[in-house]
Amino acid sequence: MRATRRLALGLAAAPFAARAQPGRYPDRPVRIVVPFAPGGPTDVMARVLSAGLTAALGQPVVVENRGGGGGNIGAAHVARSAPDGTTLLVVSTGFVVNPSLFRSPGYDPVRDFAPVTELGASPNLIIAGAQSGIRSLADLIAAAKARPGGLDMANPGTGSTPHLTAELLRLRAGIEFVQITHASAALAVQSVLGGVTPAGVAALPPAQPHILSGAVRALAITSAERWPDLPDVPTMQELGYPGFVSETFQALLAPAGTPPAIIDRLAGDSFATLAEPATRARLRAAGFGVEPRGPAALAERIAREVPLWRDIIRQAGIPSE
Template sequence: MRTGRSRRAVLQLAGTAFGAAAGLRVGTDRARAAEYPEHPIRFIVPFAPAGPTDIMARILASNLGGALNGTVVVENRPGAGGNIGIGIAARAEPDGYTLLVTSSAFVVNPGLYTKIPYDPVADFAPIAELGTSPNVILANPTTGLSSIADVVARAKAHPNELNYASPGIGTTPHLAGELLKIVAGVEIVHVPFSGAGPAIQALLGGTTQLAVAALPPAHPHIAAGALKALAMTGARRWFDLADVPTMVELGYADFISDTFQGFLAPAKTPPAIVELLSAKSIEVLKTPRIADQLRNNGFEVIANGPVGMRGRIESEVPKWRDIIAKAGIKPV
């Protein structure tokens, strides 16, 4: 009996100690969040400058820094379809000072590569689902291609003569380009680049005749007349490009493809810091001036918190894996 009571006493003491330690840890996390940030925060963008993720990251960084009474810097770490930068963020110290702003590549890459340097669920703490953009199919005006019908007709008459630029293998623009080839029954050569910025520059310079890209980096060139927008891949026409039809309107049922932007921290980042970053980033996104700025740059603001971001990850990883398999794209 005495031994039993002693054992219960030890267990009760251990439980009390564990509870006290947990309470101390929560208190420490709250205190750390109250002092955060004490030095500059780094946003890892796993793509080249001037692409949609870079545009979103820089708009968010310039405004979130003020909301946090701190400084946020953007660091572009492109390569391997985003895997290099995402891997760097996954291995960063989980202290809230290295964060990831990424695109749909985050959920596409698990189905596209046989090995990636991150687990999209286990290695990250979602902060916010920032926004989404339709992809747009573009032509250099010098080609004389002014519609999807023109592209299909020329591609059928001259298989593999046309080429199209994309931000990289496995990005949603690349998959949209491959889907166009499948549904139209044409052969067009894919030319991958390290991000949307370089892909757009290749189209502007005449290196490629076509490109598929998220709307943000293409929008100013469309508005200036330097590029011709042939079709949007979103569910509806864009508000200030009302003359550009959607692929669905052109008769390609279910041809909808967009690119989302997400905000994440390394796993084990103190929950209080994740909560603070989520609240402040959503506050920034919902500010009318910033929401208008993003919309004018081709983004539809989503502004969902960690639950929304986690849900998108968990639903889209299997979705894109299935699409990649159906498109016959072999993981590399």
């Protein structure tokens, strides 16, 4: 499978390198806006990418954190920026969730952006504290049914894929619990780690180190297949929930109207950065599956996931903000 992905990566990158004729681009430093605070998974991905693009483009590529509004503030800023390839955006799945979660997110995910490429994706994990007494998904469901509405579940933010994954669990398992929202993925995991909340849902990168140390127990993973670094953690599908697959993806975008030659250049250089063995190993160790597939595939993903998450938000009865 890994060999196939490497082959696909090389084949997919070739057209971008061949077509791109961006002339003097870039003739000044490039900014990558991350619409979240430093230290989260999206920020980690952006900083890995910026190092590779700095070398490839011959200009400094700096990461600028513009947090707030669940990612809306940073995304809206890039949507209004000049389409010259010097202001870019690295986003997570919240980019396609927020248009259904907020009445006025400040951007349109299709109209206002030019897709460059997906960068990577991470499944979500249903986790429990090592001292919680919850050792399996069946234990979690039993605890929730024993005290309807009495079980607290941590998540990293309203509208995040872990939050919506927990809602999907609630709907599919027919249980009730209280969602405890935190300001970041790290804080949500720390809440479970410290026993403040007995369980929660988190993306793989912030949870994996604590799972490997034994401080947090992974009950289930939401990937289509078991994760190579956590081979003992069953998928939700294995546990009797067909189609229960959710992940947090990271992607690179530019403002709408950015010239195709610049998009091709950025896509090709991003592919080359992520193809480096040391970079792939670093990201894999951090819990990312590296899956760059170019502008067309990212456009398809955005078009597919906007209505997907809208339906889950509607079914869960989450009000717009």
